[in-house]
Amino acid sequence: MASGCTDSMIVLDPKGPIGEQQKDLILLSTLLCLIVVVPVLIMTFVIVWRYRDNKANKAKYKPEWEHNTKLETIWWGIPILIIVTLAAITIKYTHMLEPSRPLASDKKPITIQVTSLDWKWLFYYPEQGIATVNYIQFPEDVPVKFLLTSDAPMNSFWIPQLGGQIYTMSGMAMTLHLQADEPGKYFGSGANFSGKDFASMIFTAEATSQEQFDKWVSGIKSTQPALTADGYKKLAMPGVSEVQSFSSFPIGLFEQTVTKYSAGHNHGGQASSFTDKSHEGHGKEVAASKTVTKQEGGHDHVGQH
Incomplete structure (x- = not known):
């Protein structure tokens, strides 16, 4: 019977350092709470049974009531100690698990820019110059720096086995660092209600070897079409989507999505979250990107961050 719950327990089967620490926090908090909950539940049934009314009761x-200092100390002291302990643990883990804090590693992080749309996920790889929809791949044991925004209603980016969720909001660029310790395909989804097809906002996050990742990038660059400015406009229209891949995309498209909703404010703990490195061989995309930005606001925002 318990096998039917396997998929719903993936939070307790972490595959990365952040997910592992969050699992420890969940279990520790639960055990501390059970110190109060279990005795109270037991005492509730005992008291109800012990002092039930029946015909034989002649008491x-x-x-x-008579005051009992010892009992008062016990039933007030234990909950207070538990609350203080939980507060200390919460403060500690809040700083440890700050989403924008880079992960300790001797390997260079890979950057993935994330845009939540209606009702799909769009991912840019600024260093590799490719883009994908509803699918991401990255090397195992390599930190992944996610930069997240939204070009639709607010949503929440979540890969349960790698770490907790973080909101994607228009006009903001949030930062999240995750890592997969072993190869595998991990379930990802939008964890926020965002319209009639919000349940279709799922994606696969696959961790592979560095060689497999490089081969995957090369395959996309040599076989898949480019994501143009007009193509992005069509993709951003409300609707579900299958997995897609693009060999290139307009430079600064992620930055334009953020700045078209705000004056360039950045959230998530880093003032220079955007990656503005030029992609070789993307002259046409740069021109397209500038054209789109000028049409929307009359100013060229490409590379301003």
Whole structure:
């Protein structure tokens, strides 16, 4: 019977350092709470049974209470100690698991820019110059720096086995660092209600070897079409989507998505989150990107961050 719950327990089967620490926090908090919950539940049933009314009950009703310092100390002291302990643990883990804090590693992080749309996920690889829809791939044991925004209603980016969720909001660029410790395909989804097809906002996050990742990037660059400015406009229209891949995309498209909703404010703990390195061989995309930006606001925002 328990096998039917396997998929719903993936939070407790972490595959990365952040997910592992969050699992420890969940279990520790649960155990501390059970110190109060279990005795209270047991005492509730015992008291209800012990003092139930029945025909054989001849005890006199004496509604007089007597103070007991020892008992008062126990039932007030233990909950207070647990609350203080939980507060200390929460403060510690809040700083440890700050989403914008880079992960300790001797390997260079890979950057993936994330845009939540209606009702799909669009991913840019600024260093590799490719883009994907509803699918991401990255090397195992390599930190992944996610930069997240939204070109649709607010949503929440979540890969349960790698770490907790973080909101994607228009006009903001959030930062999230995750890592997969072993190869595998991990379930990802939008964890926020965002319209009639919000349940279709799922994606696969696959961790592979560095060689497989490089081969995957090369395959996309040699076989898949480019994502143009007009193509992005069509993709951003409300609707579900299958997995797609693009060999290139307009430079600064992620930055334009952020700045078209705000004056360039950045959230998530880093003032220079955007990656503005030029992609070789993308002259046409740069021109397209500038054209789109000028049409929307009359100014060229490419590379301003």
